[in-house]
Amino acid sequence: MEVKAPAHANTAFSIIALSITSLAFLLSPSAVATQPSQCDSVRYVSIDLGVLSQEFPFSSAQNLNDRGQVIGTSSVSESTGRGFIWDCERGMENIGALAPDDFVSFPLDINDRGEIVGLDNDLQGSERAFIWDPKRGMRAITGLASAYGISNAGQVLGGSEGVIHLWTAQNGAIPLESVIGVGPIQGAQIDASGRIGGVIGDIGSTQFFTWTSRHGVRLLGATPSDASRTDVEAVNARGDLSGILNFFDSGVITPYLLRANGELELLAANAPRSAASAHSINDRRQIVGRMLEDDESFYLWDPTNGLRDLNEVLYGSPDGDGEARITQVAAINDAGWIAASVQSATSGTVRAHLFVAVPGGNHKYDAISHWKGPRLCRALDKLRDQSRRCDEAALR
Numbered sequence: 001m002e003v004k005a006p007a008h009a010n011t012a013f014s015i016i017a018l019s020i021t022s023l024a025f026l027l028s029p030s031a032v033a034t035q036p037s038q039c040d041s042v043r044y045v046s047i048d049l050g051v052l053s054q055e056f057p058f059s060s061a062q063n064l065n066d067r068g069q070v071i072g073t074s075s076v077s078e079s080t081g082r083g084f085i086w087d088c089e090r091g092m093e094n095i096g097a098l099a100p101d102d103f104v105s106f107p108l109d110i111n112d113r114g115e116i117v118g119l120d121n122d123l124q125g126s127e128r129a130f131i132w133d134p135k136r137g138m139r140a141i142t143g144l145a146s147a148y149g150i151s152n153a154g155q156v157l158g159g160s161e162g163v164i165h166l167w168t169a170q171n172g173a174i175p176l177e178s179v180i181g182v183g184p185i186q187g188a189q190i191d192a193s194g195r196i197g198g199v200i201g202d203i204g205s206t207q208f209f210t211w212t213s214r215h216g217v218r219l220l221g222a223t224p225s226d227a228s229r230t231d232v233e234a235v236n237a238r239g240d241l242s243g244i245l246n247f248f249d250s251g252v253i254t255p256y257l258l259r260a261n262g263e264l265e266l267l268a269a270n271a272p273r274s275a276a277s278a279h280s281i282n283d284r285r286q287i288v289g290r291m292l293e294d295d296e297s298f299y300l301w302d303p304t305n306g307l308r309d310l311n312e313v314l315y316g317s318p319d320g321d322g323e324a325r326i327t328q329v330a331a332i333n334d335a336g337w338i339a340a341s342v343q344s345a346t347s348g349t350v351r352a353h354l355f356v357a358v359p360g361g362n363h364k365y366d367a368i369s370h371w372k373g374p375r376l377c378r379a380l381d382k383l384r385d386q387s388r389r390c391d392e393a394a395l396r
Contacts, residue, residue: 039390042336042357044314045368047376049086049352052076052094059084059092061330061339061352062118063109063280065192068380070339071107071116072330072352083107083118083132086352088377095132098122098140105130105138108148111192117147117156129158143173149190157190164188166196180211189235197235199223206230208258210239221262233289234281242278242287255289255301257281267301280331284391288329288338298329300338310340314355320345335387359386 051057052074058081059074070086076094083095083105097105098120107118116132120140129147132138141147144167147158156167157176164185165173177183180196186206188198197210200219208220208230218239223230228248232241239260246253251272257265268276268291275292287301288310297318298310310329315321327350328341336357343350358365368379 039359039393042359044338044355045358045365046314046342047354047356047369048342049354050092051351052082052084052092057349057351059352060328060341060350061354062107063331064333064337064339064354065110065112065114066333066335067112067114068333068335068337068354068356068384069110069114070330070352070354071110071118072339072341073104073106074352080104083116084352085110085114085116085132086354087114088380089373091372096138098128098130098138107132109150111150111152111154113152113154115150115154117141117150117158119146129156131156141167141173143167151190151194152192153194155190155194157188157196180217182209182217186230187232189232189241191235191237193237195235195237195239197239197241198232199230208232208241208262210235210241210260220258220260221264224264233278234287236281236283236285238283238285240281240285242281242289244276244278255287255291255299257285257287257301259285267307268299279329282332282334282336284334284336286332286336288332290329298326298340300332310338314338314340334391335384356380356383357387358383359390 051059053076056075061072064070073081074084076082081104084092086092103121105120107116110116120128120130129141129144130138144158145160147156149157164176166176166179167173186199190196199206200209206223211217227245229246232243234242241258253276254269255267255278273293278289281287300310300313301307309318311318311326324342326340327343330339332338338355342353
C-alpha cells in the first residue's frame, strides 16, 4: 500500500481585460474551448432550515442525501427532542418518535428515496433502532439495537449485541459476516448505492475492504501497522473510504482517504491532536470532518485544495462572518452541498443549515435563504444540474 503526503494545489485566477479588437478571437471555437469554465470556482449560499419549536429554538443537522433533503434533531420542549426532515417543498417536518413520551429521536442517515434510519431513546435511556418513511411514518426495526446507514435499496446497516448486522425488510437482520462470507468485521459503513466498506480481520492484522452484492469482497490492503486504531466513517460509490487513524505513540489522530486502488493518503498528519473525524465523503472525494487540537475546528478536504478550514471556506474567516459560525459539520453530498449546524453570534442559538455550492460563484442566488416552496426547489434543481454538468465535463 502506498502512503503519500497530503497534496495541496493552488489555483491562480486572473482577471483579463478584454478589448473590442480581441472579441473576434474569443468567439472562435478554439478560443472558447480554452476559456475559464464556470466550474473552476465555487461559492456557497446558506439556507437556515429552521426549528420545530419557536419556544425552544434549537436544531442540529445530522445528514443529507443527493436530493438535498436534510435530517437532524430539534428541541420540542425543555427536555425532549424530535428528529426532523427538511426539504425545499415542505420545509422542516417532525418525524416523531416510537412512543409519544420518548426522550429524543436521532435520525442518522437518509437515502435518496427519503427513507430515514436512526435511534430512539426512551425516558429510561433504552435505545431502539427505527426506520421512517413519508407514507408509513416511524417504526421499530426488529433485530437491531442501532441503525446508522441505509442504501437506496433499503438495506440497513446497524448493530445488535456488539455485532454488525445488515437488515432488509425481506430477510430481517443478518450478521454482516454471514452476508459477505468473511470476518471478523471490526467496523463498517454503507453508502446509498449499497456498497459497504470497513475494516476486517483480527486485531493486529486488519485490512480495509469493500463489498457489493454484485462483486463480493474486495481487499484494499492492510491498515497501517503503527496505528493503534483504525476507524472507517464513510464510503462512497467509487469504493473510496474515509475515516480516522490513531497513532498512539506520536499522539497524532488524523483523518485519511483510502482510494479504491488501495492508495492511502493522510489528510492531517503533522500535529498531535486529541480528536478527529471524517464524517462524510462524496463521489468527488470531498471530505468533511472535525479536528480538535488546542481548539475545535471543522474542515473541508478535496484532492485539489487539500485541507481547508470550513468556516473560512463558507464565511471567509476561521471565526465565521461575525454573525454566525459553524459549530458542527454533518455531511456533504455529491453536489458538494454541506449540512451543518450554525451558531448565531448575537443570540447564541444553534440551528441547522444547508450550504449550497454555486458553480461559477453566480450572485443571483445570494437571496436563496429567503426563498420558499417552488421557487426554492427550482433554484436547487438548477444548481444540482449545474453541478452534475461540471462533474461530466471534468471526466471528459
